[in-house]
Amino acid sequence: MWHYAETGSGRPLILLHGIGMSHAAWNPVTPYLSSTRRVIAFDVAGFGQTPPLPPATPPKISNLVEGLAHSLRQIGIQLPVDIAGNSLGGLIAIEAARRGIAQSAVAISPPCLWKKRGAIHVHYVFSSLRFMARNCPALLKATTRIPFLRALALAIPISVGSRRMPVTDALRAVADLSAATAFEETFHHTRCPFSATEITAPVTVAFGTRDWILTKGSRRRANLPASTTWIEKKGWGHVPMWIDPQGVSQLILAGIRQLPTQ
Secondary structure, three states: OOOEEEEOOOOEEEEEOOOOOOHHHHOOOHHHHOOOOEEEEEOOOOOOOOOOOOOOOOOOHHHHHHHHHHHHHHOOOOOOEEEEEEOHHHHHHHHHHHOOOEEEEEEEOOOOEOOOOOOOHHHHHHHHHHHHHHHOHHHHHHHHOOHHHHHHHHOOOOOOOHHHOOHHHHHHHHHHHHHOOOHHHHHHHOOOOOOOOOOOOOEEEEEEOOOOOOOHHHEOHHHOOOOOEEEEEOOOOOOOOOOOHHHHHHHHHHHHOOOOOO
């Protein structure tokens, strides 16, 4: 059973975070969503307060979606359901749509939409941050307390403009990254190209013009159905929830608005 935070009421809306983070990544956005939806933000297996998948079950996208579906059934959510995700969470949302678990999917900065492999710099960016979070947490936390240094340190992995990220949220992000027990294994198992042109559910994919993790070569439209709504958001980085929470919420609600209320 995956750990989750819940707020609001109405038709369920599932939120999934990116690698190395937790459900707390959605805290800036949920106030804009919870007025009309029952918002359930999960900690993906191996992150936040959710334990990793069993040792014999590698954290491939297919297995992560199985874990999500199991957790949804355990808390009584009728499937299919609306799912939105960022980065790794976005890829999970798309795979959930392919398997009929998501009735609509909104994916912000989803990885694996490349032809052969992702950009080589991504490994070095994440491994460096992971090393700092685990081995030099005091230094990294001190850096995030200073707006200028926070903006500099988080411009690539999160977004340009991260000086607007509250210090408490930045410190939580460092702690989540340090405690992410499945980080390396999940990163290793989610690097293969992903293609799902057979999806029939509505899918919205959004990338920021300042996403320097997933550059243009990592955004192949041919990997998804022609009906997919593709959006480019000016000024967004890889994780835009702290930079433009209202814009993120509007994007999500627009991606699921076409479906009738239950």
